[in-house]
Amino acid sequence: xxxxxxxxxxxxxxIFSNYVARDTRRLGATIDVEHSHVRFLGNLTLNLWDCxxxxxxxxxxxxxxRDQIFSNVEVLIYVFDVxxxxxEKDMHYYQDCLEAILEYSKDAKVxxxxxxxxxxxxxxxxxxxxxxxxxxxxxxxxLHISAYATSIWDETLYKAWSSIVYSLIPNVIQLEERLTNFxxxxxxxEVVLFERTTFLVISHTSNIAHTDAHRFEKISNYIKQFxxxxxxxxxxFKSMEMRQPNFAAFFxxxxxxxxxxxxxxxxxxxxxxxxxxxxxxxRYFDELEEGLMSN
Amino acid sequence: MLKPKAIQQVLKQATSGGVRATLLLxxxxxxxxxxxxxxxEARIYAAIASNVWTxxxxxxxxxxxxxxxxxxxxxxxxxxxxxxTVSKMMLCLVAKPEVGIAILKAKSDALVRHLEEPLxxxxxxxx
Amino acid sequence: xxxxSDMGEELQKYFDNLIARIDRLKAITMTDRDGVVxxxxxxSGTPPKVLEPMLSTTFAAVSDQASxxxxxxxxxxxxFFELYQVVQFNHSPLITTLVADAxxxxxxxxxLGDELKEIAQLVATVTHER
Numbered sequence: 001x002x003x004x005x006x007x008x009x010x011x012x013x014x015i016f017s018n019y020v021a022r023d024t025r026r027l028g029a030t031i032d033v034e035h036s037h038v039r040f041l042g043n044l045t046l047n048l049w050d051c052x053x054x055x056x057x058x059x060x061x062x063x064x065x066r067d068q069i070f071s072n073v074e075v076l077i078y079v080f081d082v083x084x085x086x087x088e089k090d091m092h093y094y095q096d097c098l099e100a101i102l103e104y105s106k107d108a109k110v111x112x113x114x115x116x117x118x119x120x121x122x123x124x125x126x127x128x129x130x131x132x133x134x135x136x137x138x139x140x141x142x143l144h145i146s147a148y149a150t151s152i153w154d155e156t157l158y159k160a161w162s163s164i165v166y167s168l169i170p171n172v173i174q175l176e177e178r179l180t181n182f183x184x185x186x187x188x189x190e191v192v193l194f195e196r197t198t199f200l201v202i203s204h205t206s207n208i209a210h211t212d213a214h215r216f217e218k219i220s221n222y223i224k225q226f227x228x229x230x231x232x233x234x235x236x237f238k239s240m241e242m243r244q245p246n247f248a249a250f251f252x253x254x255x256x257x258x259x260x261x262x263x264x265x266x267x268x269x270x271x272x273x274x275x276x277x278x279x280x281x282x283r284y285f286d287e288l289e290e291g292l293m294s295n
Numbered sequence: 296m297l298k299p300k301a302i303q304q305v306l307k308q309a310t311s312g313g314v315r316a317t318l319l320l321x322x323x324x325x326x327x328x329x330x331x332x333x334x335x336e337a338r339i340y341a342a343i344a345s346n347v348w349t350x351x352x353x354x355x356x357x358x359x360x361x362x363x364x365x366x367x368x369x370x371x372x373x374x375x376x377x378x379x380t381v382s383k384m385m386l387c388l389v390a391k392p393e394v395g396i397a398i399l400k401a402k403s404d405a406l407v408r409h410l411e412e413p414l415x416x417x418x419x420x421x422x
Numbered sequence: 423x424x425x426x427s428d429m430g431e432e433l434q435k436y437f438d439n440l441i442a443r444i445d446r447l448k449a450i451t452m453t454d455r456d457g458v459v460x461x462x463x464x465x466s467g468t469p470p471k472v473l474e475p476m477l478s479t480t481f482a483a484v485s486d487q488a489s490x491x492x493x494x495x496x497x498x499x500x501x502f503f504e505l506y507q508v509v510q511f512n513h514s515p516l517i518t519t520l521v522a523d524a525x526x527x528x529x530x531x532x533x534l535g536d537e538l539k540e541i542a543q544l545v546a547t548v549t550h551e552r
Contacts, residue, residue, distance in 0.1 A: 336492065339490075339491065339492055340491065343487055343488065343490060343491050346487050347484050347487050347488055350480065350483050350484050350487065351480055351484050351499075351501065353480075354476055354477070354479070354480025354483070354484075355476070355477065355480060355501070355503075357471065358469075358471045358472060358474075358476065358477065359469065359471070359472075359503050359504070359505065359506060360469075361503055361504035361505060362504065363503070364501050364502070364503060365502050365503060365504070366501070366502040367499065367500070367501050367502075368499070368500040368501075369484070369488045369491075369496060369498075369499050370496070370497045370498045370499070370500070370532075371488060371489070371491060371493035371494055371495060371496045371497060372493065372494035372495050372497060373493040373494045374491070374493035375493075376488065376491065376493075389491075389493075395529070396500065396528050396529070396532075397528075397529075
């Protein structure tokens, strides 16, 4: 949710419909509510209600469709335009929204995305975001919120959405355990699990420290762009291997809903073993997905 | 799953007493693991060994009524290659010319005994 | 011509003797690289397919590949089957093939290599002249 023009549909299009950032200029304003759902790791379905943000619709939600829209909500994702000229009004709608959530789905997790950060000068981004964050926390009480600064032009969008998705996966601990176990056996430094269509990071395990905290989101972004370029040539991206003097990286389909990235810094380990291990791991992770379905 | 270091350890034990290189290859002939003096040499052995095995197996397929060739020894002027399969994979030893067939056969059999169970487990799970 | 056929008879006798002399040796052939048999001897228990050209042409292909290992020229190939073992020599331009029971002594079969090499050269010269 969020005010008209905040960027909700652009965001959704990039993450869930394979748009690249510049394509979103073609999108018009969302009329009423657009409902879409994305299947995730078996039968975990992410229902997205992209609610048009114009005043007329906003009033309508709170008045007439209140129970329909706010019941059974797992997460509320509220998008704020950082450049908005009427912060007071934004906050007013946001608080109305929270009231409705408290009434119908009090256990819902709330994510606030302070969007269009690319329009803010780089030097002042942190200061402005922290300020907004503070205000949002204050105004959200008694609910706890998670806030992210986002932009469709860089990896911050993936970071935010990965956290959202992560909070929704029921057996994430089990998934992480399996991933760690897998990494240990095949002697990998790092294993990252991506959702197959969105390339959002679902889970990861690593035994070495990295300096770049945003590397997963960057990778999500790059691989997705690469996958999209592949499809222009009617080729379906399936797997790739990159070898550098000090490490090798493997991307491959893992289950029907995930991709895996395996990083090996011991370059004496042959590619064929890692590929074989990924292949064996498929069954191991398929079981987990099937488990999800029966739950 | 296969533990790369554990497999290499097993191959290392066989690489002694005149055996210069030991390689485990997948069914396409790519090395799974190897112990050799140089990387280059190992890749040449891998490529040729898998070619030799496939050519010979194809050529003698209908010759006997059994499962076909089990063990091959290729003797060259400066070294001998011993080849066998273990659970759809190929095992290859390269030895100095003075190493006899009996020793190569014994080493190869010992490796097969060590590797058979773990490799079979993996191969049945490869999807 | 007479001289050649005398030699042919003598070679045949030598091969027959070899089979009788070496325990569990079932067959011996000398062919060119296309598998054309120049001389052969076998016992009654030899599986007929072993005597077909395929075994020699397969060895010719394998031997060429093996010569690229970086271990110089290929000399011989020993293959083990459930019931048989086959020892093949690269006696360029000819190929000598010995078929024996699986449990016969491979060392003895291999040690025949040098002796057979001289014969192969002889056969090659004679067939070339013809």
